[in-house]
Amino acid sequence: MSADTTERGRQRGRKLQEILYECSAATAKVTGRRAFLTGLAATPFLTGCGVADAFRSETTKTGGPGQAALLLPLSGQSAQLGEMLQTAVSLGGGPGIGIEIYDSGSTPEDAAAAARNAVDGGARMLVGPVFGAQARAVAAAIPRNVPVVTLSNDVSLAGDGVFVFGVTPAHSAQAVLSLASQRNLRDIALVVPPGTFGAQSVAAAQPLAASLGIRLRAPLVLESASGLRDALAAGGGLPDAVYLPAADASLRPFAAALAGLGPQLIGSAQWAALDLEADRDFRDAWFAAPDPLRFAPFKEAFAEAYGAPGGIISGLAYDGTELLRVLGQRGQQTRRGLLNKEGFSGVVGPYRFLDSGECQRGLAVLKVGAGEFSMIGATSV
Incomplete structure (x- = not known):
């Protein structure tokens, strides 16, 4: 993947974020046309209008950035997956101030060590790791008042400070x-x-x-x-x-x-x-x-940046990064912030966290x- 390709992907990612913030007024118009949408793979980039209106509303917040961390498998057997997820989180301007990336490796021990380092460095909320065994190890290694938003879809992980963000x-x-x-x-x-x-x-x-x-x-x-x-x-x-x-x-x-x-x-x-x-x-x-109205713009930006399709897991990594950004701007990188009753919206769709640690999520058919x-x-x- 060339530097030019990466930069073009980042530019498209920044454009994606502008669309996410600026086009929420189109949501009502789009909703009435849902049954007539065809050709997911060919959906133009600009059809992303209407996505992430919750994110758009937060651009006016003045609470300042928070301190949080992303746990991605950048080494070991899952390094290729980690590279893909790192590309996803770089879109829209990257993690930004107050959000650090830590290598969770490929074992529970690696992930636990990364989580401890993140918390020692001031992180008040974690997004990741990807794998269930790692998420369990992370939850056991850090204080329970630091929420862990795992990208896993294993609902048995929910509870005791762990929130399951994957599509279940x-x-x-x-x-x-x-x-x-x-x-x-x-x-x-x-x-x-x-x-x-x-x-x-x-x-x-x-x-x-x-x-x-x-x-x-x-x-x-x-x-x-x-x-x-x-x-x-x-x-x-x-x-x-x-x-x-x-x-x-x-x-x-x-x-x-x-x-x-x-x-x-x-x-x-x-x-x-x-x-x-x-x-x-x-x-x-x-x-x-x-x-597809939400996901196609991200899918195109990601493919241009990475050189290959990413899929839902990449969208979840992007949405997790935006979640940290939004809660940081609110000064609410806490369990209470996650449990906002209005929920959130992202490229994978609208979602709301429950007190149980599970996540309600809207999907298309x-x-x-x-x-x-x-x-x-x-x-x-």
Whole structure:
């Protein structure tokens, strides 16, 4: 990546931040056109108007910068990820005064040491680390009055000073199941892989489905598509929809097994990392994702700065940096500041932290077309 490319990316990032601050008045106009948006990948840079109105309002604050830290994996096995996240946080002018970057390495011990150094250096709030085991180590290594906003999506981390900032199974389920209910899809099968993500997807979907009047069948825990049709038949025949939250190696075989059978295929925000629009087995499928009106400008600025796509994790790093900036300007880099009832807004979408350490987050629902996506719904907080 050349110095010229990096500088162009930073300039685009600064332009992005200007848009985030200056275009909030367009939000109401955009909202009425959501159902007509198509072509996420081709969305022009300037369609970002309306993003981060909460950030814009804070430009008039005069409380001065705070003291906070970003914990990024800049060395060890995850150094490439750390480089990507460092590019993301450099957009919009970089971390800025009062926000330092510390290398959290790739082990829990590395992250704990980085957190202690940050707190010893005066940090009152931390964004990062990325990984769950590191977040646990950090929480145990520093005073509980220093909030830790981890980029992980593991909801089991929430509490005891840790706030989970990642896009969780609950966020995806809220978006796609709400739309399913609105469209009268009342009988839904849930297919998940073995393991933590699958269990968390089930735990998120079951109470939500009940509240929406959806009959969510007993979850099918499968590692492969073999026997999927028989399992669905045994559960009462073909459902109205099949929810496949995991985007692992089993996803495409599952979609192929269901192609042409009739159930609506729906997925989580994990699908956003995949190129699905060229695969006919996913035609007309729905999945949760960041609102393209918010995310496309960031995506373009990041790709120009880094030379490759970044994805949701990069957007979270950017939003975490902006969160620190906003709370620093307010003089509220504290637990109380995080729990602002009005919430916050970023390139990944609107969000609000809860006292439990969990995060409510609004997402869009995109429909897969032939070479494009269209936005067919969205949730807020």
